Amino acid sequence: MTIHRPSAAALRLLRLAAIATISLGCAHARYYDTISVSHRAMSRDAMATTRTKLEERLKSEVFWLENAEGVRTRTTLQGMAPEGVQALWLATTAGDPDAVEADRFVHTGAGHVPVTVRREEAAWILRIGVAQATGPRGSGANLVERWGIGPLEADGATWTDEAREAVDVSLALLSVAERRVLAGIPIVRKHAPAGETGDGAKAVGARYSGRNCDARIFVFDAAFRGEHTNFAGEPEAPLHDNVRALVHEYGHAIHKRPARIGICLIDEELPRIQERKRSLNARVSAFNRTPSGSRSRAESDAIAQVRDTLERDAASFEQRQRSAVEAVGADGPVLAAYAEVIGNDSPPTRYAQVSLGESFAESFSLFRADPAALQRLLPKVYEFFASGAHLRAMGAALEGN
Numbered sequence: 001m002t003i004h005r006p007s008a009a010a011l012r013l014l015r016l017a018a019i020a021t022i023s024l025g026c027a028h029a030r031y032y033d034t035i036s037v038s039h040r041a042m043s044r045d046a047m048a049t050t051r052t053k054l055e056e057r058l059k060s061e062v063f064w065l066e067n068a069e070g071v072r073t074r075t076t077l078q079g080m081a082p083e084g085v086q087a088l089w090l091a092t093t094a095g096d097p098d099a100v101e102a103d104r105f106v107h108t109g110a111g112h113v114p115v116t117v118r119r120e121e122a123a124w125i126l127r128i129g130v131a132q133a134t135g136p137r138g139s140g141a142n143l144v145e146r147w148g149i150g151p152l153e154a155d156g157a158t159w160t161d162e163a164r165e166a167v168d169v170s171l172a173l174l175s176v177a178e179r180r181v182l183a184g185i186p187i188v189r190k191h192a193p194a195g196e197t198g199d200g201a202k203a204v205g206a207r208y209s210g211r212n213c214d215a216r217i218f219v220f221d222a223a224f225r226g227e228h229t230n231f232a233g234e235p236e237a238p239l240h241d242n243v244r245a246l247v248h249e250y251g252h253a254i255h256k257r258p259a260r261i262g263i264c265l266i267d268e269e270l271p272r273i274q275e276r277k278r279s280l281n282a283r284v285s286a287f288n289r290t291p292s293g294s295r296s297r298a299e300s301d302a303i304a305q306v307r308d309t310l311e312r313d314a315a316s317f318e319q320r321q322r323s324a325v326e327a328v329g330a331d332g333p334v335l336a337a338y339a340e341v342i343g344n345d346s347p348p349t350r351y352a353q354v355s356l357g358e359s360f361a362e363s364f365s366l367f368r369a370d371p372a373a374l375q376r377l378l379p380k381v382y383e384f385f386a387s388g389a390h391l392r393a394m395g396a397a398l399e400g401n
């Protein structure tokens with residue numbers, strides 16, 4: 001997933017996707033905002049002007065401050081803390097117009113302050129954390145052994161403590177069964193995807209790659225940029241954006257697992273079938289080299305039987321091979337179950353419009369990194385994950401193999 005503003009090409013794609021969705025009669029878009037807006041601390045004067053501008057812009061709206069326990073107190077733009085005012089300004093001027101929730105760090109003279117801004121009917125709800133608040137740090141030691149995932153690999157870039165700690169925080173959010181999906185899938189540190197410098201506006205933080213048995217999760221430099229713009233979770237313990245980026249890729253690993261395992265089984269079986277063919281051919285050649293007078297009838301019968309069995313097995317193998325290859329291109333059982341639950345509801349983020357797979361990965365990333373946000377946005381989807389339906393859909397498909 002992209003961490004920064006989508007590229008022009010991606011925006012065009014999103015617009016096309018949006019048009020397609022409208023023609024299908026989709027519910028009005030309600031997004032968790034992923035647009036990151038770089039900004040500076042406001043001067044006193046700029047703050048006073050911003051309060052006045054917002055009062056004009058939002059004159060029929062009411063404002064609530066919410067504390068960590070969810071208790072709300074009515075407030076006004078004049079009475080609001082500066083970071084609240086700036087968070088509202090970012091949400092209403094630079095944020096996604098269809099967003100109903102955003103988690104942003106607001107830059108103030110005192111540092112960056114995590115603020116959640118939510119939209120409800122004609123009301124704005126703000127939850128303001130403390131300056132420089134940080135989420136769990138994570139431990140970079142023995143990730144593979146502790147979590148049973150990976151291995152960790154490096155392709156040009158090195159695994160720093162920071163990168164390992166981010167992976168630890170993201171893995172700790174998963175259930176045991178979800179982590180098991182990642183066993184044997186290398187997590188690869190790389191500077192940037194092929195053809196990207198990694199510092200452009202479309203820099204990607206992480207990516208699941210795998211159209212066959214050999215899946216990989218790449219973790220790119222863009223996931224570790226120092227600039228604090230967005231977070232996930234609660235402002236009291238804000239999670240770095242890269243945690244959601246990583247969990248998003250784990251989501252792809254989950255919905256793609258049934259198809260991947262199908263291909264792995266085929267890959268495993270292919271050499272056995274080939275070996276049987278070679279051995280049969282060798283036996284037939286040996287038989288043919290025997291002078292016709294001394295050929296054994298028993299051997300000829302035995303060869304015929306082996307050949308018949310092998311032909312049957314090879315036909316069945318080719319059938320399974322075709323289905324396995326088709327399954328890789330199809331949505332698969334996990335996305336089918338998810339599609340039924342999300343129905344015509346708005347996908348969780350604008351990026352999630354791209355495909356059902358991206359919608360699933362975005363929903364899953366929120367479920368693990370910001371469950372309260374998913375529960376507010378898509379309560380049925382929240383319930384889908386909370387009840388383990390995604391794992392049941394994956395498991396049922398595995399039993400069928």
Ligand SMILES: [Zn+2]
Pocket residue numbers: 001248252357358361
């Ligand atoms: Zn994705």
